[in-house]
Amino acid sequence: MPAAAAVVLLACDSDTTLVVRVEGEGGRPVQELDVVALPFDPVAVLDSLRSAAPQPAPDFSDLEAELRSWRRQADDQYDDLNRPWLALRDSVLGLSDSLHAMDRGEPAYATRYARFRQLYARLAERAAERDRALRDVSGSEVTLARRAAAAADSLRTWEYEAFAPYGELAAAAVVRAGRDVVEGSTDAHGSVTFELQPGRWWLVARRPDPDNPFMEYFWSVPVTTTRVVPARVLLVPDNAAWRWRH
DSSP states (O other): OOOOOOOOOOOSSSOEEEEEEEBOGGGOBOOSOEEEEESSOHHHHHHHHHHHOSSOOOOOHHHHHHHHTOOOOSSOHHHHHHHHHHHHHHHHHHHHHHHHTSOTTSHHHHHHHHHHHHHHHHHHHHHHHHHHHHTTOOSHHHHHHHHHHHHHHHHHHHHHHHTTTHHHHHHHHHHHHTOOOEEEEOOTTSEEEEEEOSEEEEEEEEEEOTTOTTEEEEEEEEEEEOSSSOEEEEEOGGGSEEEEOO
16 A cells, blocks of 8 residues: 655654644545554554455456546536445445544443444435336436445445454554553644654545545554654645545
């Protein structure tokens, strides 16, 4: 997976200031994007669970190639029908990311988990609404959308089982690191500032591709902080994984 170079710092007895800037196409700042600083590599944890899964993940490589090559048409029915589901799906993923790294004994955990279950149930309802609407329209794009929706459901079912231990593994990794997860959102200039303890961090964020509703940019960028001067990290499409937004 592409990753930005590690950043650097160090000496004094305080946390390090890390400024993260997120830019989209043409260097335009990306506003209101959630960025999480994790003291462990989430992709490595997921890869280990993927390797240990009793059954391999469903293979939709041919379909994904079609989704990557999708180009917006003048009348994009799928985009209109799928947009509400995608927006809610992103909210569910963001809440899931924060839950994975929380101590289940924290008072806020129960509240967030209840909200997660509520949103997850609503996500299933919205997917059903979308699928019913798709059955009433036609066209090559909608046909592709139907295939993508069915494949996404199959893949999420597999992930639900294969990645079930992720929360416990993430919480244990946080304890081993001795550093808490830190979250923030980009401002009007596309920047977010973190105060981080010295050590190895992974900056995690995901952003829908504005030109392809099937795809997203995903960052899991390592950075090392060591206390001395403020550090800066730039998140751009070139150092993100461009992947199927299932």
